[in-house]
Amino acid sequence: MLDTASLVNLLAQPKKIVITTHHKPDGDAMGSSLGLYNYLIQLGHHAKVITPTDYPHFLSWMPGNEEVIIYTDHTEQSNTLIADADIIFCLDFNALNRINEMGEKVGESAALKVMIDHHLEPADFDDYRYWNINACATAQLVYTFITDVLHHKELVNADVATCLYTGIMTDSASFRLPNTTSAVHRIAADLIDAGAVNWRIHELVYNNASENRVRFLGHCLVNRLQVYNEYNTAVIAVTHDDLEKYDVITGDTEGIVNYALAISNVRLAVFIVERKDKVKLSLRSKGDFPANDICKKYFSGGGHRNAAGGVSTDSLEEVVNQFKLILPKYKNLLIQ
Structure with a gap:
């Protein structure tokens, strides 16, 4: 060196x-x-x-x-x-x-x-x-x-x-x-x-967003947000059709996961988006919950404890189901 x-x-x-x-x-x-x-x-x-x-x-x-x-x-x-x-x-x-x-x-x-x-x-x-x-x-x-x-x-x-x-x-x-x-x-x-x-x-x-981005955000929160209260977890899963409908461009998905994390009881939030050739995950957590551990173990990714990302070549539906099946393994950390 x-x-x-x-x-x-x-x-x-x-x-x-x-x-x-x-x-x-x-x-x-x-x-x-x-x-x-x-x-x-x-x-x-x-x-x-x-x-x-x-x-x-x-x-x-x-x-x-x-x-x-x-x-x-x-x-x-x-x-x-x-x-x-x-x-x-x-x-x-x-x-x-x-x-x-x-x-x-x-x-x-x-x-x-x-x-x-x-x-x-x-x-x-x-x-x-x-x-x-x-x-x-x-x-x-x-x-x-x-x-x-x-x-x-x-x-x-x-x-x-x-x-x-x-x-x-x-x-x-x-x-x-x-x-x-x-x-x-x-x-x-x-x-x-x-x-x-x-x-x-x-x-x-x-404060520099396009109208499409704001409408896409609304769609995500109204139609794509799922809260799993038994795990203090929220999931927003977005299809490729959603991206095309709202003419989503680079940067338009950034930060949306934080709206799910803003829910008072939520300790873990994930934004899952279906791209052309892969599904990408963006995780955010509160306190000492290890979001990076989930990404590293299950989704070929990593990052920081409270902010991490991963990727999968499975379908969007399969990735969402995989994520839901993982949650029981972290229940003790999520509900403390």
Whole structure:
């Protein structure tokens, strides 16, 4: 593994740098990537953010977004940048399969790989790792990487601060999750002092939905929500026909699971959605219930204790039935 002093020395001179993150990037993925991008360009580095796929439109306002390259839209250009890079920063993911077909190209590149992440069980593909599972967001780690490792707090300008605040805000569920410590709030305050307009960021992320998205949300809550009170669990299962009927686009399903979790007695909520070739699950839990354990054991996934995801190639009906059959195994944890 590369030591910190060597990395600092490498970054002292302009380098060709690629920054990438997981497929279907969320607020933390884009916030941490663009936050790091806006920091590196101040030092004269030739940096590019490449995302494996598209991402929600409500994240497209962040500073530097106009420079983002979507791999699936610009594959040849992306492959050239990856092959020619001196350093590849891998943010908010810990295994190359999380970046789809990009993973093979990143693995083949002679570039040094720097992982900055907060997910469990990282794979060994990196040369330098800045990793902490207790961090509420990768954006939090990018901030401390810039300020505490590279000692460049003065370069956390308004653009950097805006992006990193977005990442922390979204991955902490607006500062509501248990890992939102006093240190996180101090970082948020520093970012506001540096130019992040917190109320405006909230508006752009959370109050920027299309009419279709709001109507789809209503459909999910009225017609697709099932509550299993004996297990303190709620399930929203959405068909592919639902997605087509409401013209659902990337980002429109994000956060819907939290409405099920908002029910007072519910400790575990799952949003199950039927895509063209697979069924995806998004789990959220309260307290110490291990949502990630269900995803890891039964749905080829994982994540954090209170926020995890999985996938299945079975039908939507089969996945819902599988999930219901799993619940009795966790009853003692769900009803305590």
